[in-house]
Amino acid sequence: MNEKSIASKIIEYLKWHPNAKPSEIADFLGVNPRIVRVILSRLRARGILVKTERGYSLRSEALSGREGAGFGALKDSLSKEESDVDIKVGEAIEHQQMQFDVFQKAKQLEVFNEVVKRVELLEQRVSQLEKFVEEFKGVVKSIQQQYQTTLQKDASRKCDFQKLVGEAIEVLKMGFEAIRIGDQHSLDSLLIDLEDVLERLKRCRAVQWEE
Structure with missing residues (x-):
């Protein structure tokens, strides 16, 4: 995603759609449901979300706009983690491509x-x-x-x-x-x-x- 990280978009979605289920969020964002569940668990563990029988919602302080420095830093941390994941995925793809290129060159040399x-x-x-x-x-x-x-x-x-x-x-x-x-x-x-x-x-x- 170019504009915002997945975590930020989940938070934005929950502001307007409380008690949302992971599948609903995944469908809206067009993201793999497993990734959504992992990020929801992290946000919940860090005190940003609450989980009820009906689904996930933001805590009241987030909804009232009283995020505070700690909450903002937490979102930045999540964005950085996701950026790191993107970098690692990109590096893994690049590594696989390099291995494929080496294999192709080896076959050509043979x-x-x-x-x-x-x-x-x-x-x-x-x-x-x-x-x-x-x-x-x-x-x-x-x-x-x-x-x-x-x-x-x-x-x-x-x-x-x-x-x-x-x-x-x-x-x-x-x-x-x-x-x-x-x-x-x-x-x-x-x-x-x-x-x-x-x-x-x-x-x-x-x-x-x-x-």
Whole structure:
């Protein structure tokens, strides 16, 4: 409430509506009935109100305007208590909001770290694939040179060089496609296949040298 504290409004209401019940006051002020009952009990305990079978009323000195310094100080004290309660509620809400913000940031950081981890792993696989490509190019170039000088030799001793090169190229194509779509599982499998093709190419080169 902006203009007056709840306690002050209860006192003001009781000046014109003696013997009011807590539910009536709560409805009029638009305040939770439990809060109204607590404040009524405090006002009664401090000698401002009296409670009868019909409800709550102000004491006669309050109604006649003879509040005195003590009564005024008591109202100020009540207003201060309610202000303190409002501050504490505000602090509690702020604390909860801070906790929620921290939780949200922690979740965002967790997702970010997971993305970074996946990117780093993919970069490692790309680096492996690049190394295979360089080694593959070297092996193919070496075999091509040997192949040109051994075309007239016994075909039974030659490995199927062209078939191996074609197979390696297909595996490389699939590997780059797996990188493009981010298929980590397929990329791992294709790297194993590429290792196998590369080893067979190396053996093919060794056969050519023997010839």
